Structure formats: C-alpha cells, structure tokens
Amino acid sequence: MKDKKIVITGAGRGLGRALAIVAADQGAIPLLLGRSEEALQQVHNTIKSRTGISAPTFVCDLSDTTSVTNAANHITYSHPNIDILVNNGAHFTEGAFEKQSTDQVVSVVNSAVTGTMILTKELLPLLRQRSHANIHNVVSMSGLPYARLTGASLPFRAAKAAQDGFTQGLVEELHGSSVRITSVYPGLIEDVSPTDEAWDKQRDLSEGITNKDVVDTILYALCAPSNVSLRSIVIELNGVEVTNTNIKPPTGWTVKYEDFGSESEWGEDGEVADLVSAYGISGEVRPLFRTRYSGNEVIFIVEINSQYYVYDGQSGWVQRIVTPTDLREIVEFINEQGWFRLETENLG
Known part of the structure; x- marks a missing residue:
C-alpha cells in the first residue's frame, strides 16, 4: 500500500x-x-x-x-x-x-x-x-x-x-x-x-x-x-449467530451469547421454531434481547419475518408486538414504560 x-x-x-x-x-x-x-x-x-x-x-x-x-x-x-x-x-x-x-x-x-x-x-x-x-x-x-x-x-x-x-x-x-x-x-x-x-x-x-x-x-x-x-x-460471523443487531438492548436486557441457550433450541428445527409454528407462524425465529422478571421467568424479544414478538421462555407463550413496529422505538418504549406495557396481540 x-x-x-x-x-x-x-x-x-x-x-x-x-x-x-x-x-x-x-x-x-x-x-x-x-x-x-x-x-x-x-x-x-x-x-x-x-x-x-x-x-x-x-x-x-x-x-x-x-x-x-x-x-x-x-x-x-x-x-x-x-x-x-x-x-x-x-x-x-x-x-x-x-x-x-x-x-x-x-x-x-x-x-x-x-x-x-x-x-x-x-x-x-x-x-x-x-x-x-x-x-x-x-x-x-x-x-x-x-x-x-x-x-x-x-x-x-x-x-x-x-x-x-x-x-x-x-x-x-x-x-x-x-x-x-x-x-x-x-x-x-x-x-x-x-x-x-x-x-x-x-x-x-x-x-x-x-x-x-x-x-x-x-x-x-x-x-x-x-x-x-x-x-x-x-x-459472516464464524459461530452461532443467536443475535444480529447493532441496536443497544433495553436497560436490564442482554444480548450475551451464553444467555440465549443452545443453537439447537433456536435452529430451524429447534424447540422454539416448533412452538412458534404451533401458533401458525412460519419463518426463522431470531432472538434479539433477553431479560428476567418475577424470579425465573425469562422473556425474549424475537424477530420473525421482519415482525417483532415477545416470547416467554418459561411458559412458551408468544405475542406479536403491535406498536411500536420499529425496533429502536421498541427499545425506547421498554426503557420508558416497561416491556409489559407494549401493545401486543395474543396468538392462537
């Protein structure tokens, strides 16, 4: 050079x-x-x-x-x-x-x-x-x-x-x-x-x-x-890419690799994919952020087909986030009011 x-x-x-x-x-x-x-x-x-x-x-x-x-x-x-x-x-x-x-x-x-x-x-x-x-x-x-x-x-x-x-x-x-x-x-x-x-x-x-x-x-x-x-x-990232976003997570949430579980859990044929398909949703499930609440309850924000969902890792329920629709706005909303105040839609 x-x-x-x-x-x-x-x-x-x-x-x-x-x-x-x-x-x-x-x-x-x-x-x-x-x-x-x-x-x-x-x-x-x-x-x-x-x-x-x-x-x-x-x-x-x-x-x-x-x-x-x-x-x-x-x-x-x-x-x-x-x-x-x-x-x-x-x-x-x-x-x-x-x-x-x-x-x-x-x-x-x-x-x-x-x-x-x-x-x-x-x-x-x-x-x-x-x-x-x-x-x-x-x-x-x-x-x-x-x-x-x-x-x-x-x-x-x-x-x-x-x-x-x-x-x-x-x-x-x-x-x-x-x-x-x-x-x-x-x-x-x-x-x-x-x-x-x-x-x-x-x-x-x-x-x-x-x-x-x-x-x-x-x-x-x-x-x-x-x-x-x-x-x-x-x-590309040489490894299991459990999260792929450059957006800083909400306060108290994590994007750490080790906190998301195994590749098989989130993979195309994994447990989460099977659960989501039971709700009538098809597409790759991509975990973005994770947090705990009320003891051992684990909550994830996930993306499926460019839409965002709340997934409860303990009970297995999935809800679609209606508003906000933009990921940065979702993060801001959670920081200001909490994830439980997101407008969501029950599935199934």
Whole structure:
C-alpha cells in the first residue's frame, strides 16, 4: 500500500474513516470523500498526527450528482495518478418501507447506485492509465439474494442489490484490463476505531464483526498479487449467530451469547421454531434481547419475518408486538414504560 493513492467515499465516519486511517498507517495516501467537511478534516488531522501524511479532503454527497461530478473533477485536476477507488459511502435507513419518506428512498438509491456509478465512471479513465489499479466496492449482505431483511430498510436492500449488479457487470466489462474489481459483503458491523483500544481486542465467537474485520479483508483483497482477483468476499460471523443487531438492548436486557441457550433450541428445527409454528407462524425465529422478571421467568424479544414478538421462555407463550413496529422505538418504549406495557396481540 505504500505511496498508493486511495480514494475512499464515506471517509468521514465509520468503516470509511477506519479504512483511511489504517491505509495511511501502511503508507498509502488516502483521498477523503464525504458529506461533512468538518468530519473529513478530523480524519485528516488524525492521519497527519499518526503518520505525517496529508490526506486531501473533498466534500462529496453521493446522492447529489452535481456534487459527485465536482468532486471527481477536483480529483482529476489535483490527483490524476490515483491507484485505488473504494466505493464505501451510502446513505442508510431502517424501519418499515411504508414509513420511508420519498426523500429517504431517493437519497438511499442515489447514493448507493447512481452516485457510486457516476464517481466510478468519472475516475475510471485515471485508473486505466495505471499499470495496476483497483476498484473496490463495499456492498452489503443486504444486497445478496438470500439475505434476511434485518435492520436495514427495503430501499437500502434494493439499492445494495443494484450495487451488486453494477459490481458484477463491471467485473465482466473490465476483465483483462489493468483495473481489478473486488468487493466485500459484510453484515452488521460494530463501529470501532483504529484510535481506540477496542480495535486490537481479541474477539471470540460470542462477539460480532467489527470495522477491523472488514478493513483487514479489504486491504487483503487490494494487496493480493495482480494476477489474482478476489471478486466477491462475504463476511459472516464464524459461530452461532443467536443475535444480529447493532441496536443497544433495553436497560436490564442482554444480548450475551451464553444467555440465549443452545443453537439447537433456536435452529430451524429447534424447540422454539416448533412452538412458534404451533401458533401458525412460519419463518426463522431470531432472538434479539433477553431479560428476567418475577424470579425465573425469562422473556425474549424475537424477530420473525421482519415482525417483532415477545416470547416467554418459561411458559412458551408468544405475542406479536403491535406498536411500536420499529425496533429502536421498541427499545425506547421498554426503557420508558416497561416491556409489559407494549401493545401486543395474543396468538392462537
């Protein structure tokens, strides 16, 4: 990575920020693109203080084609010798489809699809001039046909599916050229920073995927020999994924792996699945949060087919949560009023 110029979208926060810092640690020169000049400047300052490298910043809103074109023009003029483009930025929304505003839908699709394609098209001539260049797209497991609709909104999932189609088409179109196309498909990611102690923490099977896992994978793909193309890398948790949400549980509830029981209990043919099917519900049962009340009674919030339910692990009853319908709102409601005040519907 030494002396490579790497353009990174969404570089002001999260995964893009982490990738920029680590790439600079390895000697690369990041070109930082993002919506917030203030956030980009903070990343610039962090990189400068750690490495002495000056990472140029470019304000770029991927949902605005004029902003994208302007950023591409500035890069073409000031840094025509780029080596790598990492398409990481995208607007994220969650919640039910009917609750998404028109502006949200347009923003999500434009940033992940239109903006990404335009930026790639504008910078491709620069990359073609290099003897060896890379375009790396950070897609998402949400863009895969078999992915569960978890956390992310339907517009985000649709946009990521389109981004996946663009990625695979680009692989075919540029096959045999000096520009290599690689991509990663991470699931939900815990946001940790290279500037924090948590970055180097050794994690076990009870803990989820972090920015570090994805950054390490991206850099591995980019540093592979030029005759090797790691076309698509799906990043999943290596273990029993009993819970898969980046939402902090309600106060007094837990998401700890060991508190959910065995894989067989929650599996497709497990005890809970059999119980739920007896209520006339079909679909994978995904435990999210767990708590105890009134002695040894165990209560779970679970997700089935993008709907949320209360499940009593002792007596075996299941109730559908009528309102709120959004998981974050459910957590807020429980914190304020208690889970027993949720509006629920008896089943069976």
